[in-house]
Amino acid sequence: MIRNATPADLEAIAALHTAARATYYRGHIPEEDFSGPAELARTREGWAAAIARDDGSVLCAEHEGTVAGAAAFRTRDGIMTLTQLHVAPSHWSRGLGTALHTACVETWQRTGTRQARLEVYEHNVRAQTFYVRHGWHPDPETPRVGAHLVLLLDLPPVSPVRQ
Template sequence: MTIDFSIREAVPGDARDFASSQVLAWRAAYAGVLDEGYLAGLNVEQLTRGWTRILGAPDVDVRRLALTASGSTVGWSGFGVPRDDVPEGTGELHALNLHPDYWSRGLGSALFLASVEGLRSMGYHRAYLWVADGNSRAIRFYERHGWCQDGTTKEDARFDPPLFERRLSVSLG
């Protein structure tokens, strides 16, 4: 079944849908990776407040795309200026989230490719992203799109215990 969808720049009105799709995507993707209590405690209302603030104060260094289908925003991405010390000309895909009901239907790939094109249009010639160790589905997804694990890892101390992450990168040339 073909799903009609569109991808556009995110707007403040997307905040609640961003939060909802993030909670659902994280609970599905990070089951067995992140602490069960942490996932259960993800709060749509709290995340909505955060997204309202972020989307209401656009940042020229970070773009956010919204994927809409079935009358609401079911996925989103963020990309742009890197949050790490990387060579000049390297951008970062900060996040890609899609409501699990829309997984394996081509929508994630469309959003991903639009985000990669967005990085190119921002002038980046290389890009990287972080994936939680154990999120095999995401790692396979990015590798299918030509991104490779480059051997760089880190521990994200925002989580308890810290989350081990692997970096994937690609040339955008």
Template structure:
């Protein structure tokens, strides 16, 4: 499948929020109650992304994946939230549920890691729901490993224990062995 990756522009931000909502709803089905998945709808997710991007567009990179002119995935990369020097963070990687398993996630994560390397990061981190075994398998196939740090996140009113994964960018090849698309 031919996929084009490019840096997002303002017109992409609301559609990113809608895709994020669809992706998260699909990925987290069965991990959290439906009511939690319905806490924030697609329009609320779009507004959240517009607001976030307006504050972070100078320090973060939002990359979109397109197929035949349609947005089918995205990544969001920036400095590590704890300010660790030379550490980049993959804040989000989402693929439209209808395009998962086709290599879109692999292409997006390679691009995200290349972006971190261009920014002279030596280490990459991300957070993933502990119960999201599909995403964890995807990351582990690409060389990511849990680094022993955890936190409690929230999806609406539901606690979502999360694990931090790390990858040494000085030695890592960014090619996961499995085609599953990640939801983190």
């Protein structure tokens, strides 16, 4: 089930984000930079701010009553930006990431969004493959920001419903 996140989801979201991030950062940056107490506090603060934002949304994917994935998006510099999409590693390859992604895209299309943007860590090949499979492509104008690749998704307009 996909639903809007609430402050009550904060600890579960921060925990799954930390677990997912550890899989692609390990071996590339120091462990304390992605899983130490200071970083976990920063992660909680970031998700709390995202949940509280009026200009964005955070969605949760639940599996058997447990928050197993989360996605956050907002308009940044005039373009819809997928700022986070994480699924707990124990729930990978079960369709939760695709369900979250689909919910984001449907929300964007309902608001008339024609293009979305994201940044993905250069060593996170699993996520890159996921995004390409869902239609994302490199931004020809800004292909990189630091250690992140910039991807775009072109969204077709929603066809009006015939009645």
